Amino acid sequence: MPVDFGKEVDYVARLARLSLEPGEKERMAGQLSEILETARRIQELDTTDVEPTSHVTELPAVLREDRIKLSLPLNRALQNSPRREKGFVKVPRITASEQAEE
Amino acid sequence: MRLYEQTAADLSRMLQSREVSSVEVVRSFLERINEVDPHLKAFITQTPVMALDSGGEIDARRMRGETIHPLAGVPVAVKDNISTMDLRTTCASRILENYIPPFDATVISAIKKAGMPILGKTNLDEFAMGSSTENSAFYPTRNPWDPERVPGGSSGGSAVAVATGMAPLALGSDTGGSIRQPASLCGVTGLRPTYGRVSRYGLVAFASSLDQIGTVSTTALDGALLMSLVAGYDPLDSTSLPDQIPDYSTGLELDLKNLRVGLIRYGRVEGFDPQVTETVTQAASLLEEHGAEVGEVSLPLTDYGLSAYYLIAPSEASSNLGRYDGVRYGFCSDGDSVEAMFSRTRGEGFGPEVKRRIMIGTYALSAGYYDAYYLKAMKVRTLIRRDYEQAFKKFDLLLGAASPTPAFKLGEKTEDPLQMYLSDVCNITDSLAGVPSLAVPGGFSSSGLPIGLQLTARPLQEKLLLKAARFFEEQRQPAFLRPRLEYLEGGGSNEI
Amino acid sequence: MKYEVVIGLEIHVELLTASKLFCGCSTAFGDEPNSNCCPVCLGLPGSLPVFNRRAIELAVTAALALNSEVQLTSRFDRKNYFYPDLPKAYQVSQYDRPLARGGSLEVEFNGGRRGVGLERVHLEEEAGKLIHAGDSIIGAGYSLVDYNRAGIPLLEIVTAPELHSGREARLFLEDLRTVLLYSGVSDCKMEEGSLRCDANISLRPEGSSELGTKAEVKNMNSFRSVELALDYEVKRQEQVLSGGGSVVQETCHWDEEKKQTIALRGKEGSSDYRYFPEPDLLPLVLESDFIQNLGRSLPELPAARQNRLRDQYGLEREEAFLLTANRELGDFFEEAAGEYNDYRTLVNWIQGDLLYQLRESGKQAEDLEPTLLVKLLRLLDEGSINRPVAKELLAEMVQTGADPKKLVRERGLERISGLESLLPLVEQVIAENPEAVENYRRGKEKALAFLVGKVMAMTKGRADPAELNRLFKEKI
C-alpha cells in the first residue's frame, strides 16, 4: 500500500509550525510519499523481542553537583532576541487554541 | 616553499623551531583564501583580523618562552554549525543568518586555549542536512577537482578548505557521513570519531544521537594532532565518554601482521561506480600483500540502515529544530498571533531540505505512526549494532567505500531527495552503530576525481583508523595530491 | 439521576535546589527578568543538559514520602510542543519510564481516613513565565517572556481518579502539601507558583464503573479555587448530562474573577506531543543504596508526627492535627515542651492566645522564640503576674520579640498580692461605693464584680481577681 502524504501534509505542517506555500505543499507531499515509501522497507525486518536503541552509549546518566554558576549578563542572554521590552522577550498575542495545548 | 601547502605537523615543527612565525603562517593561508575562495566558496565567514591577532599573540608568547601547545599558531577552519563566541554561527541557514553565540563550543575553547588561529567558518548544507553543500542558504561550495561538481556534504566547506590549502586543518561534523563523504569527494582524510569521543557541546544539533564532531586533514598525522586536542571527556556533554584518550599522534605504524580486515560486500546497494569498487578491492589487496589477513564481510542491513537513518535523523531533527521560532534568536517573521508568527518564521527561515526533514520527522513521531516508523527504526538500529558486533568478532577493521561514486554534478540530485540520500549509503550504518569511521584517499577515477576508502573500527579505536590511513598514505606517491586549480591564476603545485 | 464525581489531579511542584535541573543558573524567585539564564536554559543552539544530583535526590525523597516505588532505571523523554515560554520547543520530561510508579497518601476526609492512590511521580523541567499585556491571557495584545523559571526542576505527581468532590480534592492537596513540606523537597508556595494543580474531572451515573468524558481544569491558583472550580465544574457537567447532553472533552480555565470555568477551544488533535527518548541524556540508573539512604534520612512525616504528638504529649486528636498541619507551630510546641512539661497548659496557650496573636499580627511561629513563651508561663505559674497581664505581654512579645521578664521588671507589672497591699484598697473601695456594697448585701453577685473591677483598675490589672473576691466577701 503506497504512502499518501497528501492527506497528512496540513496536519503535520501545523504540528511542526511550518507555513507552506500552496505549490510547495504539493511538491513536498509528493516527495515525502516517496521517501516514506522507501523508509517503510524496514517493515520487512522481523524485530520481535528487539529492544530499540535510543543511545549507543551504554552508560548511566552523569550527575553534577547542585552549585550555582554565573548566568549570562542580561544583555548577553538577549543579544540575539529580535524583539525585546524592558528585559523581557516580546511575543505576539497568544490565541485560545494555543492556550489549550500547553 | 609555500606555507599554505605544508601539513599541520610540518607547520607545527617550523613554528616550534621558530623557522616561521604564526603571523606569517596565518597570512599565507589568508592569501590563499583570497585567491581561491571566490571561486569555490568554502567559507561563510572569514575572520582574518581575528586570525592575525591570535597568531600575533602566539608569536609573542613564544618569544617570551612560554610553554605552548604544539599546534599553537597552526590555523584551523571551523564548520559553521559549531558555536563560536561573538562570531556569527549560521548553520548556513537564513534562520540563523545573524545569530551570534554568547558562548564557545567545547572544541572551540580547546582550540583557542591551544592558540590555534581560526581562519573562518566553513559552508555546509543547511543545519548539516545534505550530501552536497548545495543546501546552503547562501551559496553552494564547489569541488576543487572540478568546479562543476559538488564537494560532497554536509562538511563540504571544511573539505574544500583543506583540499585546496585554504586551511591546514578543519573541524567538521558527521551525522550520517557528513565528514567522510565530502572528504572522499575532495581527496582528503576525514575522521568521524566514536559517538561521545568528542564533546558535542556547542555543536548545533541536527540529530543528537548521531552527531559527532570530527577532523578533516591532508594526512593521518594531522588528523591525529587535532584529535589529541579536541577529543576527551567533557562534563558539559552528558553523552561524552569518560575513557582516557590515547596519544593519537605517536606510534602511527600499522602492525599488519596481526591485523584482520573485513572487506565489505555491498549486497543490494545500487548505483555503485565500478571504479569505486575497483579502488576498494585494490586497497584490500595492498593490505593483504603487506601481511594483513583479509576476508569478506557483509553488513546485510546496509540499505535498511539508510531507511532507518532517514526516519531517526529527521525525527530528532524535527525536535531539535523546534527552537527556531523567532523568539529568542534568529530570523523572525511577523504574525498577529504567536502561532502565525512561529509558522511564518519557520516557513520562511528554513530551506526546502530542512523543511522536508522536519515534516518527515514530525510525521514519524506523531500519534499513530510512532510505532511503525520511529520505534521500528530504533529497533532496526539495534539489529545494525548486532551486525557490527558480529563483524568485529572476526575483524579489527572494516574496509569499504566512503562514497558509492566520485563527486557528482552540481544540481544533479537536488530535485531528487532520495538519490541524494543514497549518496550516504556507505556512511550511515557506522553512524547508527556509533562506531568510529574514517575516509582516506584511495585513488582517482578515470576523469581524475578522487575516490575515497572508508575504514571502520571498534568503538574508541580511532588510533587504529589513523594508523591504517597512514599506511595508505605511505603507499601513495606522492603522499597527498592537491587539486590543480587550473581555473585560477597560478594554480599551484599539487603535491606534498 | 444521581451522579458520582470522579476527579484525578496532576500536581506540579518546584523542587528546592540552588541551581536549575540542567544548568548552573540560580532558581531564586523574584530576580530581575531573564537574569538567571544561560545557553542551556535559554535553549541556545548547541547547548546540552546535565542532571543536577540534588534534584534527583529531592525527587526520590518525595517519591519515598509518597510511598511511590522508585524505579532503578528511568528514562527522560522530550515532550514536543510550541509555546513561547518553552525555549527548546520541547520539555524534558518522563513518559513511559517514570522515576517512580504507584504510591498513596492517606487523607483525613469528612468520612474518615482514606488512602488516595497515585499513578506516578516523575521529574521534568519547568517552563518560563509569560506576562500578558492586558487583562487576560487571551485578550492580551502581546505577551512578555521571562526565562528565569525555565529549567527549574519540577516534580509531577499524578493521582488515580479517586477523589469525589472539590472538597476532597482540596483536602488531598492540603495534606500532600504538608507531606512535601515535611520531606523538605519544596516550599510549596501556590502564590509563587511553586505548587500548581490541574484536575481531570468527569461524572458517571452512580454505580457505573465506566469513566465519563472528562474535562481538564487549569489555572486554579489557590486551594480555595481548586475547591470552587471543581464544584462549579460538577454543577456544569450535571446540568449538561441531566439535560440529555454529553460532556465534551476539553480543557478549561478557572476564571477567578467570574468564578466559573471557561472552555478553551483547542483544535482537534493539537496535543500530539511526539514523545521520544531524550538523546542528550542517558537513562537515569539509581543504585538501591542511594535510594535506601535517602529513605533512611527521610524526616518524620505528618502522619507519624500526629501519632507521636498524641502519645508523647497526651494531646487531643484535633490538637495533634493542628500542630502537624501547621508545621512551624508544631515545631514551636515541641521546642517549648522541651523546657516546660505542663503540656496541657502549653498547648492551650499555643492553640489559643498564641495562634490568635500570630494571626492578628501576620507573624509566623518562627518569629517568636519558644523559650520566651516558657518564661511567660513560668511567671504566671510562680504567681509573679496574673493572667490578664500574661495575655497582654504575649501580644507584645509576638510583635517585638521582647523578653517577658524584662517587660515585667521595667514596667512594674508584678502581681500585687497580700493583705498588706490589697486591704487598704479594698477598704477604700467599700467606703467610696456604698450603693454597690448595699446591693451585694442584698444578694446581687454582679455588684461584687463591680467592686473587684474598681480595685483592678486602681492596680492597672496587677492584682489577683480571685484574691480580691475573697477579701471583699470577708469585709462586707
Ligand SMILES: [Mg+2]
Ligand atoms: Mg508535566
Ligand SMILES: [Zn+2]
Ligand atoms: Zn541556565
